[in-house]
Amino acid sequence: MKYKIRDWVKKYNGYEFVGEVRAAFTKTTGETRYVVEEGKSGMLHIFNENQLVPFNGKLVYCETCQLYHYAMD
Numbered sequence: 001m002k003y004k005i006r007d008w009v010k011k012y013n014g015y016e017f018v019g020e021v022r023a024a025f026t027k028t029t030g031e032t033r034y035v036v037e038e039g040k041s042g043m044l045h046i047f048n049e050n051q052l053v054p055f056n057g058k059l060v061y062c063e064t065c066q067l068y069h070y071a072m073d
C-alpha cells in the first residue's frame with residue numbers, strides 16, 4: 001500500500017480535503033481503501049489511492065480570518 005497510518009494526504013482534485021490516514025485496508029476484491037481524518041473538522045472519509053497525493057504542508061493560524069488554513073511548505 002502506498003500510504004500508511006499517520007501519513008498526511010490531500011485529495012488530488014475537487015473540494016479540499018487534507019488529513020491523516022487512520023486506516024488502510026483492502027476490499028474483498030483486493031482494491032485498496034484509506035480512511036482519512038480531515039485535519040480541521042475530524043470528519044472521516046474513505047478514498048482510493050488514485051484520489052490522494054502526499055501532503056507536506058502544515059496547519060497555520062491566520063490572524064485575518066482567525067481560522068486555521070493549510071499552507072504548503
Ligand SMILES: [Zn+2]
Nearest residue numbers: 062064065069
Ligand atoms: Zn485567512
